[in-house]
Every structure is written in C-alpha cells, then in structure tokens.
Amino acid sequence: MDIPHADLTVDKDLAARLVTAQFPDLAAPVELIAQGWDNALFRLGDDLAIRMPRREVAAHLVEHEQRWLPTLQRLVELPLPVPVREGRPAADYPFAWSIIPWVPGTGGAHRTPAERDAYARQFAEFFAALHVPAPADAPHNPVRGVPLADRTAAVHARLDAMAGRLADAVRAELRTAWDAGASAPSHIGSALWLHGDPHPGNVVVAESGALATVVDFGDVTSGDPATDLSAAWLHFTSAGRAAFRRRYEELHETDASTWARARAWAVSIGTSAFAASDGGNGPMARMGRDAIEQVLIDS
Structure with missing residues (x-):
C-alpha cells in the first residue's frame, strides 16, 4: 500500500457533477490524473484541474490552500496552484474542493x-x-x-x-x-x-x-x-x-x-x-x- 484507503469514493463522475452544478461555465471533460495520499487530482479540459480531498482527516487542508495560496503567490515567482474557483460541499460530497490551473509536466x-x-x-x-x-x-x-x-x-x-x-x-x-x-x-x-x-x-x-x-x-x-x-x-x-x-x-x-x-x-x-x-x-x-x-x- 502506497497511500491510505479513501474515506469516500472520489471519481471522475463525481468531479464532473460538482463542476457542472457549481461552475457550469467551466464544464469540460474530466480525467483522473492521480489518487494521492490525501487528495484526488483530475484534469478538467485543457487548462484546469480539480483537487478534491479523499480523506476526512485532511479535508480542512484544502481550505488552508484556498485561504493562503494567493498570499504565498505574491512572495514567489514560480506559479503556484492558486484556486481559480473554490468549490463548496454538496449533498454527495462533504468537503471543500478547488479548481486550479493545470500545469504540464x-x-x-x-x-x-x-x-x-x-x-x-x-x-x-x-x-x-x-x-x-x-x-x-x-x-x-x-x-x-x-x-x-x-x-x-x-x-x-x-x-x-x-x-x-x-x-x-x-x-x-x-x-x-x-x-x-x-x-x-x-x-x-x-x-x-x-x-x-x-x-x-x-x-x-x-x-x-x-x-x-x-x-x-x-x-x-x-x-x-x-x-x-x-x-x-x-x-x-x-x-x-x-x-x-x-x-x-x-x-x-x-x-x-x-x-x-x-x-x-x-x-x-x-x-x-x-x-x-x-x-x-x-x-x-x-x-x-x-x-x-x-x-x-x-x-
């Protein structure tokens, strides 16, 4: 096992539903990129990505990013994953989540x-x-x-x-x-x-x-x-x-x-x-x- 088990299923269908419901102007094809230690990462269209917590113990960490990444970006030259939209909890997904720029590499x-x-x-x-x-x-x-x-x-x-x-x-x-x-x-x-x-x-x-x-x-x-x-x-x-x-x-x-x-x-x-x-x-x-x-x- 390289990563812990998720507390809930976070898949591309759920990610697409959340985007369509909350940010319909950004709706685009969704592709799973990685299931990480705490978060799942999906590509959204050509230029964006979706970052979604998969474990309750780490769910508040996305809120830290939403609050502080704009401040940190002003300190450094390297582009950071500053959220372009801040997703809200929903009936089928209880955590905050973010849409961020997609960076190739x-x-x-x-x-x-x-x-x-x-x-x-x-x-x-x-x-x-x-x-x-x-x-x-x-x-x-x-x-x-x-x-x-x-x-x-x-x-x-x-x-x-x-x-x-x-x-x-x-x-x-x-x-x-x-x-x-x-x-x-x-x-x-x-x-x-x-x-x-x-x-x-x-x-x-x-x-x-x-x-x-x-x-x-x-x-x-x-x-x-x-x-x-x-x-x-x-x-x-x-x-x-x-x-x-x-x-x-x-x-x-x-x-x-x-x-x-x-x-x-x-x-x-x-x-x-x-x-x-x-x-x-x-x-x-x-x-x-x-x-x-x-x-x-x-x-």
Whole structure:
C-alpha cells in the first residue's frame, strides 16, 4: 500500500457533477490524473484541474490552500496552484474542493535524485523567497515546523518499528542523524512561512528538467525553515544538495544548526514515506528509500 484507503469514493463522475452544478461555465471533460495520499487530482479540459480531498482527516487542508495560496503567490515567482474557483460541499460530497490551473509536466517522485539535481538551485530560490515571517494567524501544524524535540518520541518509535525492514546499523545511523538535529540550537526569530511537505511528490517538473510548480500546500504552516530545507536530502544527490545549499545561503541567512535540523527532518519525512509504503515499489516507497540513502551518504 502506497497511500491510505479513501474515506469516500472520489471519481471522475463525481468531479464532473460538482463542476457542472457549481461552475457550469467551466464544464469540460474530466480525467483522473492521480489518487494521492490525501487528495484526488483530475484534469478538467485543457487548462484546469480539480483537487478534491479523499480523506476526512485532511479535508480542512484544502481550505488552508484556498485561504493562503494567493498570499504565498505574491512572495514567489514560480506559479503556484492558486484556486481559480473554490468549490463548496454538496449533498454527495462533504468537503471543500478547488479548481486550479493545470500545469504540464511530471511529478518529481517519478524522477531519480540525479535527474532532480537539475532544479536544485531553482528550488533553493523558491524556498528563500517563501521563507519570510508569517502572520500570527498562519495555519498551525503540530508535526511540521515545530522544535524537533517535540517529534523525537514519534521518530524513535517509527525507527524501532522498522526493525526487520531496515538493517539495525541503518536505523542506528538514522537515529543519530535525528538526535544530532534535535540537539542542535533551535530556530531563533520569527516563525517563517513553510510549505511543510517538501518531498518530490509535491513538485511538477517540466520536460526541460526545470521546476514547473510546487503543489500540495495542505500542510502550509509557519515555523523553522529547516523543515522545508529537508528537501536537500529528499530530492537530490550530494551534488544537487551542495548546489541547493549554496544558492539558499546566498539568498537567506542560515547556519550549520539549520542544516543539522534539516537533515533530521529528512529522516522524519523519509522514514514516514518508507514506513507508509509497506515495503512496496511505488513512488512513496522510492521516495523514502532515496531519502534514507541520501541521509546516510552524509553520515
């Protein structure tokens, strides 16, 4: 299993009915593109897409996107999936949903770390622009952007539960990487805007290899930028990681503690993806294995 079971059936017929009922001027052929961890994505005609929650636990995350993506778009040059229409709950579908621009390309999870190195500097520029002080009413996320000590028990428990799936030596190195980040000085200063879930499945890559867009802002929050900087290990090889770090440091103040915390966040996000995959070979499993490998390279 690479993704959790849905709480309700979200298919193209339902998506088409909702569009026709609420936004008849946009009615067009609907095609399923992906059933993601929390949301289903459909293409709507040539230029639009439909984003629909498939699990109640994540339904409010689309509301975060509707509220905050217009604000975040003003910070960054990269086009973001700002909703062009905000769908309402209906009798046969209880959640908010969005119609967003369609961006051609492939998901980063379908590329290798070496292929993803092509956008390392561009991704650093995106985060450097995004990481500005967030307002007091920015969404709170209890598992991202927080002090690492808040997550130590959960990460240790996950590593313990992965006995038999990961070699003892690997689990020990991952624990050491986590503990090094957790013991590093904490983020000081304003809570900064964060994407919150910076893994390869949440970027779209153009045919040229450049970033086309960053998607899935459901975990958008504020706090320690190290959460987002875990992308250095989640996406890239050591060469891409070095390019990412150099470019970010040219644009945004940081220190060694920030990168130690970022590597620890890569342990958390990478092992979470790997654990959720049940040892499969889908994109989530590959993302987890790649992240673990890259964290260990820097041991």
